[in-house]
Amino acid sequence: MKFLNFDRVLCLSPHPDDVEYGMAGTILKFPATWFDLLSLTYGGDFDLSTKPSRRHEITNFWDESACSNVGLHFSPYSKLKEIDTAAWINYIETEFVKKFQYDAIFVPPSQDSHFEHVTVSPFGFALTRTSPISVIEYCSPSVLETWIPNLYVDVLDTLEKKSQCLRTFESQKDRTYFNREAIVYFHFHYPLVKRGLSRVERYRVLQHIVK
DSSP states (O other): OOGGGOSEEEEEESSTTHHHHHHHHHHHHOTTSEEEEEEOOSSOTTOTTOSTHHHHHHHHHHHHHTOSSEEEEEOSOSSGGGSOHHHHHHHHIIIIITTSOOSEEEEOOSSBSSHHHHHHTTHHHHHTTTSOOEEEEEOOTTBOTTOOOOEEEEOTTTHHHHHHHHTTOGGGTTSGGGSHHHHHHHTOOHHHHTTTOOSEEEEEEEEOOOO
8 A cells, every 4th residue: 555646755854763753653554655764864963862873773663663665864964064955955856856756755844843853844845846746744743833734644553563663762762752651642633533543643745746
């Protein structure tokens, strides 16, 4: 089964764990779609946990998941500020967008309390300015209440596996959003409960191009 009938998509992760936290349930649910996951950095600026080992946590997550529809990619940079926005766009465009036939690019929310998520979010439109590629934001734990999703994916069947795999992020285990209660709450959207959807991942479709 394919996600939105996409064959191949690119998911931009400003930090290790962003895509895993926001999208892993969906990735596990749709094995017929190929997800290229690009981790841009070792972690956030001024974050004491930022170090090369965080990328090993990503590898451990997907090894634990036994997922077969994911390609892991890591930029040569450790922090987002190492190069400017134009250089980031050039790097991603040259190494990914021009090499592969993507149906969509997933980015973090533009309305987010983490400034580096906000920095990366506009990359989607910049990378698709001359290409027929959809652009979709995925929800993060630091999303603002003003962010309004318009696409929901039922992940009840894959949430337990996702939650189990998130434990591989040892460097983040003391963060409040990594405790089990917070993970469960992140997937709860009250208006959908009355429709029978008790656990979801949320997205905002900014540009949907049907091919």
